[in-house]
Amino acid sequence: MTEHLTGTSGWERRRLSRLLIALAVLILLCAAVALLIWPGKGPHAALVAKPAAPLEVLAGPPQVRAPVVAGQFYPSDPGELFKEVTRLLASSPAIGLRGVHTILVPHAGYPFSAAVAAASFRELDRNFRRVFILASNHNGATSFTGVSLPDETRYAIPGAEIPLSGVLNDLRDPTLFVHEPLAHVLHMVEVELPFLQQLRGRPQPADYTIVPMILGGMDPKAVDRLAAVLDGYADPTTVFVFSVDLSHYYPDQTARQLDQYTVDALMARDRAAIMSARTDGDQVLDTMLALVQRRGWQPTFLMARNSGDANGEKGRVVGYAAIAFHEPFSLSDAERRALLAFARTRVEEQVRHGHVPEPEGAWFDQHPIFRIPRGVFVTLEKKGHLRGCVGDLMPTKPLYLGVQDAAVSAAVNDPRFPPVAEVELRDLSISISVLDYPARVQVSRPEDYLQVLRPGKDGVILEYNGRRSTFLPHVWQELPKPEDFLSSLALKQGAPADAWRSPSAVLYRYEAYAFGEDSIGQAESSPR
Numbered sequence: 161m162t163e164h165l166t167g168t169s170g171w172e173r174r175r176l177s178r179l180l181i182a183l184a185v186l187i188l189l190c191a192a193v194a195l196l197i198w199p200g201k202g203p204h205a206a207l208v209a210k211p212a213a214p215l216e217v218l219a220g221p222p223q224v225r226a227p228v229v230a231g232q233f234y235p236s237d238p239g240e241l242f243k244e245v246t247r248l249l250a251s252s253p254a255i256g257l258r259g260v261h262t263i264l265v266p267h268a269g270y271p272f273s274a275a276v277a278a279a280s281f282r283e284l285d286r287n288f289r290r291v292f293i294l295a296s297n298h299n300g301a302t303s304f305t306g307v308s309l310p311d312e313t314r315y316a317i318p319g320a321e322i323p324l325s326g327v328l329n330d331l332r333d334p335t336l337f338v339h340e341p342l343a344h345v346l347h348m349v350e351v352e353l354p355f356l357q358q359l360r361g362r363p364q365p366a367d368y369t370i371v372p373m374i375l376g377g378m379d380p381k382a383v384d385r386l387a388a389v390l391d392g393y394a395d396p397t398t399v400f401v402f403s404v405d406l407s408h409y410y411p412d413q414t415a416r417q418l419d420q421y422t423v424d425a426l427m428a429r430d431r432a433a434i435m436s437a438r439t440d441g442d443q444v445l446d447t448m449l450a451l452v453q454r455r456g457w458q459p460t461f462l463m464a465r466n467s468g469d470a471n472g473e474k475g476r477v478v479g480y481a482a483i484a485f486h487e488p489f490s491l492s493d494a495e496r497r498a499l500l501a502f503a504r505t506r507v508e509e510q511v512r513h514g515h516v517p518e519p520e521g522a523w524f525d526q527h528p529i530f531r532i533p534r535g536v537f538v539t540l541e542k543k544g545h546l547r548g549c550v551g552d553l554m555p556t557k558p559l560y561l562g563v564q565d566a567a568v569s570a571a572v573n574d575p576r577f578p579p580v581a582e583v584e585l586r587d588l589s590i591s592i593s594v595l596d597y598p599a600r601v602q603v604s605r606p607e608d609y610l611q612v613l614r615p616g617k618d619g620v621i622l623e624y625n626g627r628r629s630t631f632l633p634h635v636w637q638e639l640p641k642p643e644d645f646l647s648s649l650a651l652k653q654g655a656p657a658d659a660w661r662s663p664s665a666v667l668y669r670y671e672a673y674a675f676g677e678d679s680i681g682q683a684e685s686s687p688r
Contacts, residue, residue, distance in 0.1 A: 215289070215369055216326035218313050224321060225312040229347040233269040234354060238319025244270065245358045248278035256529035257283045257460055259487030262400040262452060264426070264445075265355075266480035267295065267348045272467045273405070279463040279482040281355040288399045290325055291356055292371045292390060294448075295348035295403040296441030302342040304376040307386060309337055310344045315370060317353045320362065325369035327393060336385055343374040348403045356401075378443040380431075387450035394455060402448045404441040406479030412468050419464060419479035426483055427459050428668065430600040448485075457485040458596050458671075460532055461555070489594060489673050491529070496675045498527055502560065503538055503567040503590050504677075510568045511580050519560065530560040535595035535670070537632065538566035540580070542587050548574040553621060553630055553670075555597060563592060591676025593632060595619065598668035606661040610642040618669040622649045622660055629653035633672050 230236040235244060248270075263280035266273035297304070309328055314321045331337045349372045360368055378386070390400060407418040418438045422445075425433035431449050435442055452459070462482040468474040491499070502519065509516045524531060536559060537551025548570035552562055567590070572579040580588070598621055603609055613620065616637075621630045629652040631645065639645040646667075650659040659665055 215323065215367065217369060218324040218326050218328050220313055222314065223312040224314045224316050225310065225344070227317050227350060228345060229269075229350060230318050233347055233351050234274070235270075236318055241318050241354055242358055242362060244274075245278075245354045248274050249282050249355070249358065251275065251278065252282075253525075253528050254282045255460075255462075255532045257484055257486045257532070258490065260284055260399070260484045261394065261455065261457060261487075262402065262448060262485040264402050264404060264448065264481060264483040265352060266405050266482075267351050267403045268405060268467065268478060268480065270351070272470045272478070273465075273480040276463050276465055276480040276482045277352070277355060280484055281359060283460075283462070283484045283486075284359060284399055286359045286361075287397060288356075288360075289368050289397040290327070290371065290393070291368060291399050291401055292373065292393070293349045293352055293401045293403060294373045294375060294444050296444050297340075297343045297374050297376050298346045298348060298440065299342045302340050304338055304340045304343070305378065306336050306338045306376055306382065307331075307378075308340040308343040308374045308376060310372050311339060311341070312344075315350065315353060315372070317350065317357065320353075320357050320364070320366060322353055322357065322366045323369050325371045327369075327371050331389070336382060336389075338376075340374070340376070343376070344372065348374070352401055352403055375441065375443050375447070378447075380446070383443060383446045383450055386447050387454055390447070390451050391454045394451075400448070400451065402441075402444055404439055404444050406440075406464075406466075406481055407438040408440065408478050409476040410438075412466065412474035412477050415466055415468075415477045415479050419466070419481065422479075423461060423464055423481055423483070426481075427461060427597045428600045429453060429459070430602075432602065433600075452485045456488070458488055460484050460486065460597075488671065489534070489596065491594075491673070491675075493680070495527055495529065496680055498523075499530065499560075499563060499592060500590055500675070500677055500680065503563050503592060504588075506564045506567045507540070507571045507580070507588070507590070508585055510571055511582050511585060516564060516568060524560075531558045533557060534559045534562060535597070536562040536566055537593040537595070537672075538563060538570045539591045539593070539676075540567075540570045541589045541591070542584060547580065547584075547588060548577055550574055551593070551595075553595065553598065555595075559594065589676065589678050591674060591678070593672040593674040596671045596673075598670040601667040601669050606663075606665070609646060609660065609667060613642050613645070613669065615640055615642065615645070617671060619672055620645070620649060621668040621670070622646070622653065622655075623666040623668075624650065624653065624655050624659045624662060624664065627653040627655060629655075634674075 235241040260283045265277040265280045309331060314323050406422050407415045422437040422439060425437060429449050429452060431446055434445050434449060462484060464481040466477040466479045468477040506516050533555035535553045535555050537549060540548040550569035551566040603612060617633060619633045629649055631649050639648055646660040647657040650657050
């Protein structure tokens, strides 16, 4: 009897347990259905609703690097700090670059350089989960070759601690990676962390990891090895932050010339030139270019200033620049239509009224990417025949303004043709070629140009004895053999056909993102 009574009590408990299990299963099923039907950004929204993969955090006893420049380079109070970072990031809209994987940022005190840093940080996709941060050794108390890695497990800033990535456990090659404690006691990595924390929404605890690297002396082979290591970790949720200041303590005018040289070398991805730059981290910049070349990323210049712009002291300044490297330039179908429509209205307004009005501000708000600097050519055709083609190779102005100027010039200032008449407007077809920033083609001997140029893909610039000539990528259709292509390019500038073989000749190449009304359909309306 007692056994029967005890069994009855156990049965009740088991029944209650089964009810609780069934209820839990029902809740899980409802949650799964909710995820499947919850509205997202597309038909596969359920696929992106999966929880993020666990962070690969550096293992070991907790060791926290305390902030060393809080209250000096940036506010020490968390509220003040993130209010300031929020203001900096929101001070102007992102221009909408797609696929930004690498940025150049400065690392001076926030009053001097944070606005420049923000110009790069705001272009990052905020879904990053791992950040490599590279800077050069600034501590005169230590000298080393290779890449120094920290031994801390977390970096602290006011209001947050950011874990270091488990990637550091894999970086064991003693011929490249070392540990020099004194290399990690200064500010070059620390000042970038508040921007990353703010971009992620200030999560507690931090939901991303960092890989700080301080570079000592490095020859080109070591730089190439490091770039190969970084390349192996490149993925959609990893970004690379290169923390470098430009020229130091020159008068303003001299500093601007030196810094322009550096920016030009970076934009041209010219590794040889960058090693003659005046910066506090030429080897860091060389590593950035080596990585960028391996990945095929393209540069966009964002901002350059110096400390004199902040404090008015022009006698001894420090330079700063912001550059983003990203996937090859592209536009959405709507953006292509809008830009073609803009080009057409510019042509029509010029032909009919002799001037073009400024576009409305709301148009830029809808298409902020049109503000980026890009070289551009606009081609006009009339019933299949060329009617005008004008443009700029270098990104000296915003894309929209480059399109406007090229479209107007193609219509009325191309010296090969008379100005377009109003009666011709209905027969015109417009196409636009947006150019990548030209990259220097580096070879051991001139004959190697014939192997490295990519027929059908590369536009080419030839500089020789102070002259410059270019062929857009479509010219390969007429001159498919590289030797004929280069010889004709030399003749175009009035140089001998073999000028490209001269040691003094310099070649640059670029890609063109081309689209036109004939291929995209009737362009949409645009501001007049």
